Structures are given as C-alpha cells and as structure tokens.
Amino acid sequence: MRKEASKLANNGNCLILGHQIIRVCSNYDNLIKLLIQVMERGTFSDMALDMIAFCILRNLIEKQEDYSKIDAEGFVNVNLNYLTNFASLFFKSFSQIDLEPLMTYYLNRIKDGDNYYEIFGLSTLLTSMFGF
Amino acid sequence: MIDKELWQILQKIDYKDRYNIYQELLSRGYLSNISLLNRLIDLQPKIAKWTKSISGSDKKDVLE
Numbered sequence: 001m002r003k004e005a006s007k008l009a010n011n012g013n014c015l016i017l018g019h020q021i022i023r024v025c026s027n028y029d030n031l032i033k034l035l036i037q038v039m040e041r042g043t044f045s046d047m048a049l050d051m052i053a054f055c056i057l058r059n060l061i062e063k064q065e066d067y068s069k070i071d072a073e074g075f076v077n078v079n080l081n082y083l084t085n086f087a088s089l090f091f092k093s094f095s096q097i098d099l100e101p102l103m104t105y106y107l108n109r110i111k112d113g114d115n116y117y118e119i120f121g122l123s124t125l126l127t128s129m130f131g132f
Numbered sequence: 133m134i135d136k137e138l139w140q141i142l143q144k145i146d147y148k149d150r151y152n153i154y155q156e157l158l159s160r161g162y163l164s165n166i167s168l169l170n171r172l173i174d175l176q177p178k179i180a181k182w183t184k185s186i187s188g189s190d191k192k193d194v195l196e
Contacts, residue, residue, distance in 0.1 A: 015158050020179050034186060047139040054154045101147045 006043045014048035018055035025086040026059065026079045032086045036093050049097050056087050057102055060121070067117055076117045084121045088128030 025032050039049065060067070060083070067080040075081075091099055102125070109118040142150050 015154060016176065017179050020183055024183050031186070038186070045135055045139065047135055047142065050139075050142075050150070051154060054151050057151070058155075098147055101151060 014044070014051040015055065018048075018052040019058075021052060022055045022059045022083065022086070026083040029082045029085060032082065032089060035086075036089050039090075040093060046096065049094050052090065053097050053099075053102065056083070056090070057105055059083060060105065068115070070117075076120050080117060080121070084124045087121070088125045091125065092128050 021035055025035060039052075044052070063079070067077045069077055071077070087102070091097060091102075103122075106118055106122040106125075109115045110122070142153070
C-alpha cells in the first residue's frame with residue numbers, strides 16, 4: 001500500500017492525490033490515522049507533503065459556505081471537524097511542512113469577524129501541535 | 133530526481149508564489165499540456181482504486 005502511494009504521490013501529481021486524500025479524510029474520520037501512517041517514513045517527498053498542505057487550505061476556502069453551517073445542536077460541520085483533525089495530525093506528524101499559509105488564513109478569517117468555526121480549527125490545530 | 137531539484141527551488145520562494153504555482157498547475161497546467169493531461173487521465177482511476185483498497189472495509193463500517 002505504501003509503495004503504491006509513493007508511486008502515485010511522487011510523480012508530480014500529488015495535487016490530484018492530495019485532493020482525493022482530503023476528500024476521503026473529510027468524510028471518514030477512521031481513515032485519518034491510516035492515511036497519515038501511509039505518508040510517514042519518507043513515502044511522500046517534502047514537495048508532495050507541501051502540496052497536501054495546499055490541498056487542505058484549498059478545501060477550507062472552497063467549502064467555506066458548507067463549513068459555516070451549524071447543525072441543529074449547535075455543533076460545527078462534521079466534515080470540517082474531520083478535516084481539522086486530519087490537518088492537526090498532519091502538521092504534527094510532518095513538522096517540517098510550512099504552517100504559515102494555514103495560520104495566516106485562520107488569522108485573516110478571524111480578523112474578518114463572524115467566522116467562529118475557523119476558531120474551532122485553529123484551536124484544534126494548536127492543541128494538537130502542543131502535544132495534547 | 134527532478135522532484136528534489138524542483139523542491140530545492142520551490143522551498144526557497146514565498147508561500148504565496150509557491151501556492152500560486154500549485155493553483156496554476158491544477159487549473160491550467162494540466163489542461164494546456166497534452167502529456168500532463170494524459171497522465172492525469174491515467175492517474176485518476178489508479179488513485180480511486182488505491183483509496184478504495186485502503187478504505188473499502190472501513191467505509192462499510194461507517195456507512196452501516
């Protein structure tokens with residue numbers, strides 16, 4: 001599985017694979033750890049991992065409308081929840097990947113106001129990065 | 133090999149420019165270059181097959 005992932009990711013098409021990984025992870029939280037494990041131990045090059053970080057940000061921007069909806073009980077969107085869990089585990093596992101774009105995005109969205117659900121993402125990310 | 137050299141260049145530039153390159157690659161790069169497009173068309177089923185292979189049983193658990 002890891003060999004196949006390495007082949008798919010490191011031939012310059014990781015943007016497409018990243019899009020698929022994000023799509024899967026934002027729908028099925030039980031696959032998050034599995035996919036992170038597949039990416040570990042040098043399976044993905046640093047460029048491929050950076051492309052996945054880009055895909056995370058792209059997904060957050062593209063689906064802003066969906067993610068801003070709250071459910072009947074006042075919880076944030078379940079897909080956003082899964083995506084944030086994936087992002088936090090991803091950046092914790094691959095600390096060499098540039099976190100600045102995502103942090104800048106969160107800070108700008110908070111400045112815009114009325115984007116409470118972004119605070120949820122930032123909080124999860126920080127909690128995970130500090131090792132909790 | 134070329135990936136490593138490309139990354140050597142990309143990692144030194146500002147993230148805004150780097151992400152612009154990725155976006156361009158996604159939105160225009162594949163459509164304007166026939167060999168990249170061919171590769172993309174070939175790759176998509178392989179990626180779908182790979183995600184199915186790792187997630188088939190787990191997905192069932194979630195859906196049930």
